[in-house]
Amino acid sequence: MPKVHFDEATIERLDDLRTEDQSYDEIVNELIDIYEAEELTIFHGGDVE
Numbered sequence: 303m304p305k306v307h308f309d310e311a312t313i314e315r316l317d318d319l320r321t322e323d324q325s326y327d328e329i330v331n332e333l334i335d336i337y338e339a340e341e342l343t344i345f346h347g348g349d350v351e
Contacts, residue, residue: 306330 308316320329 316326316329319333320326
């Protein structure tokens with residue numbers, strides 16, 4: 303997995319989202335999963351014939 307560097311503001315926002323014992327990797331992966339799920343929902347939402 304590539305290394306990603308966050309600025310202080312982003313780290314503070316991630317800290318607000320984290321639950322106990324959750325790593326930054328876990329929260330970032332969770333956010334990516336949510337983004338991908340929402341993207342698929344939006345993409346397929348317009349496919350009505």
